[in-house]
Amino acid sequence: MKNIKGSLILLITALIWGTAFVAQTSASGTVNAFTFNMGRSVVAAMFLIIVIGVRKLIYIKKKPTGDNVYSRRQTVVGGIICGMILFAANNFQQFGIGMYPEGVAASGRAGFLTATYVVMVSVAAIFFGKKPHPLVWVSAVGCIGGMYMLCLSGGISGVYKADIFLLVCAVCYTAHIIAISRFPLADGLVFSLIQFAVCGVLSGIAMAVSGVGDISALLSVKFELFFAGVMSSGIAYTLQILGQKYAEPAVASIVLSLESVFSALAGWVVLNERLTNRELIGCALVFISVMLAQMPSFFVTKRTQKECENEKTA
Helix, strand or coil: HHHHHHHHHHHHHHHHHHHHHHHHHHHHHCHHHHHHHHHHHHHHHHHHHHHHHHHHHHHHHCCCCCCCCHHHHHHHHHHHHHHHHHHHHHHHHHHHHCCCCCCCHEEEHHHHHHHHHHHHHHHHHHHCCCCHHHHHHHHHHHHHHHHHHHHCCCCCCHHCCCHHHHHHHHHHHHHHHHHHHHHCCCCCCHHHHHHHHHHHHHHHHHHHHCCCCHHHHHHHHHHHHHHHHHHHHHHHHHHHHHHHHHCCCEEEEHHHHCHHHHHHHHHHHHHCCCCCHHHHHHHHHHHHHHHHHHHHHHHHHHHHHHHHHHHCCC
């Protein structure tokens, strides 16, 4: 029952994240990426300050337990490091989305290319001494095939500069996930607040240095800014933490990977975007590869649970 509850929460999280691609695509034609991500990060940080304040009021009379004793050093250092990585990831993504020419299904294409980070994380595990399951290599090959259909089926001329930016974005998200795993004792909410604050400050500096920022333009994308800042960054992140407390890790990864599907559906419904047959095949291959990359963890989790049950009955 708990696993179902966690899966439903994570499904909502994936829906929010997938739909956020529409908000980002809509804003990309009006606001520069640095400006948008500065505003988005500031909104997210302000929202998290409120959430942390409410949490403090709720638990003010409770003494810390083993579940909520955090490392201040890991929280601060990890938040700063991940904030710098998030700055790169978010801006490569936003610049990439804004680079697509008219008529290209930017939301769906960006969603699936970004989702390749799931496969990248599985492959990157090799460098941390983990022997990959054969399915990981199958998923890697499938992912490459999917990207070929999505970006290269028309030859090298079919590759947009935006595709390259989004693949770099996926690499950055891979680094972000690995970095987060290095700080297991961090306070999740404060950690997130710090990373968004760092991302916002760096985006603001980049905006000022590049001279392309227009803060007043943010008023024209109020809804997009609210959705990306509060819903995608603030609420979805909190839901992710809550959902992963109930759902098994492997199941959580699979459910969250549906973000790419929701991005394509949202682009189709809201922005009337259309993917060609070849692009649809490419999206399908990427999605299947993302799912396959999670299967080894799924089997390990199931086997571990079965072993625990056998020990209890022994």
